[in-house]
Amino acid sequence: MFLANSHADFGHSLLPADADMLSLAAAARVEQQLARRPDHRPTPLHALPALADELGIAGVFVKDEGQRLGLGSFKALGGSYAVIRLVVEEAERRLGRSIDLDDLDRPEVRAIAAAQTFGCATDGNHGRSVAMGARLVGAKAVIFVHGGVSETRIEAIAAYGAEIVRVAGTYDDSVREAARVCDENGWTVVSDTTWPGYEYIPGLVMQGYTALLSEALRQMEEPPTHVFVQAGVGGIAAATAGHLALRYGAERPRFVVVDPARAACLYESARAGHPVKVAHGEPTIMAMLECYEPSLVAWRILSRVADAFMTVDEEDAVSVMNRLARPTGSDPAIVSGESGGVGLAGLLSVARDPALRETLGLTAQSRVFVINTEGATDPERYAALVGLSPETVANTSNERG
Structure with a gap:
């Protein structure tokens, strides 16, 4: 399903608070903090010329966050950064x-x-990031996980010393429970979604x-x-779309939000x-x-600067994992988890759709940016879906490089 943005706010400037949050100056402050971390390395940007030729466009560029700060996900940049800032x-x-x-x-700072x-709800990656940030500064972390979070991902969170609280229901149920328990105990909620x-x-x-x-x-x-970016509650999509709109103004790239068809809260909000x-x-x-309610701030930003909203099906996600693991031509092999290649x-x-290509102005001159938001954060599940271990794919990439 595909829907062009017809919201009344589309094309309007970001609100001042959102523009300040995603400004070039703010991005520079984030990089300054990262530069002082000994585990920080910029993640690679992969060009996929063979895939671009196949699609009839000038370039496909994949930012590989599967190698970010040892957590295997872009979320290493969010929760840990927020915890450190708050301390x-x-x-x-x-x-x-x-x-x-x-x-x-x-x-004196360690004592504080x-x-x-710090508490949060998570599908896996955000909780690891919050737990990592808490361990870095010597704080405590309590992470709330719902029934859909695999044991492998829970163990990865607990490895950072976090206390794990299991919550019946969905991600949104765990968000509400985290907010309730943190409020009762005077803890700080570090959520990647917003509410009034x-x-x-x-x-x-x-x-x-x-x-x-x-x-x-x-x-x-x-x-x-x-730019095509996947969305749960919308944080990474809104951060990307908002920052690019501020950086490039009227020359900004066209931006498409991509939801799972089974959890399409942003697509349905746009509709x-x-x-x-x-x-x-x-x-x-x-x-x-797998989020069923959008972040209010993310929606506020995307309603202004996203050109379109769309959904992809389960088989699309698995197919792209396999395509990235088994590239053609000189394209590198990329380890991409179940959510990583959705954009x-x-x-x-x-x-593949001539009408949609025309709607978005996708031509032989187009240069498309996507984000591999996660690597194999559950290696066993990755191997079951791809038929190769993450290590095998990574070694293939090294050999091709």
Whole structure:
């Protein structure tokens, strides 16, 4: 399903608070924080010329977040960044002076961090990021997981020292339970979705994602003409679309939001003209995107700057995992988890449809940017779906490189 954006706000400027959150200056601050982390390395941007030729376009470029900060997901940039920022802000308030990353190991700052507990709901990746950030600063983390989160992903979160709380129901149920328990205990919720009265911290999470865009644009010889990004609650899609709109203005690339058909909260919001909660049905294999209610801030941004909303099916997600693992020509092999290649799946669907190509202006001159948002965060499931282990695919990529 494909829907051009017809919202009354489409084409309008971002609200000042959203523009400040996703500005070039804010993105520079994120990169400054990352540069001071010993585990930070820019992730690769892969060109796929054989795939581009097949699709009849000038280029396909994949930012590979499967190699981000040892977590295997772009979400390493969001939750951990927000936790560190919040500890710094609390230390500045308590100590009455400016604090930077070098001060995080000082006893007085560690004592402040140790008294803080950060909680969140997760499908897997965001919880790992929050837990990692808490461990880096010496704070506590309590992570709420719903029944659809695999044991492998839960173990990966617990490995960072987080307390795990299991919640019956869906991701949205775990979001509500995390908010309730954190409120009762005086803990800080670090969510990647927003609700009325709760926007600042999810804004920090989204701000963290802008680092991958700064890197990618430096790695590209020319800016993209089109961008396809997958969405759960909408954080990475809104961060990408909003930042690119601010950076390029009227020359911004055309932007398409890609939802799983079984959890299409942004597509349905676009169809309704306002944020909606979609019914929970059969779970989607795209587990990191299994969200049934959009972030209000993400919707506010995307209603203004997304050109279109679309959905892809289960088989599309699995097909693109396999295509990236077994490339043609000189294209590199890429390890992409169940949710990682959904933006690319959206591009493949559009490229096969002449009418949609015309609607989006997808031509032989088009340069398309997508984000591989995760690697094999559940290696056993990856191997079952692809028929190869992540290590085998990664080794193939190294050999081809």
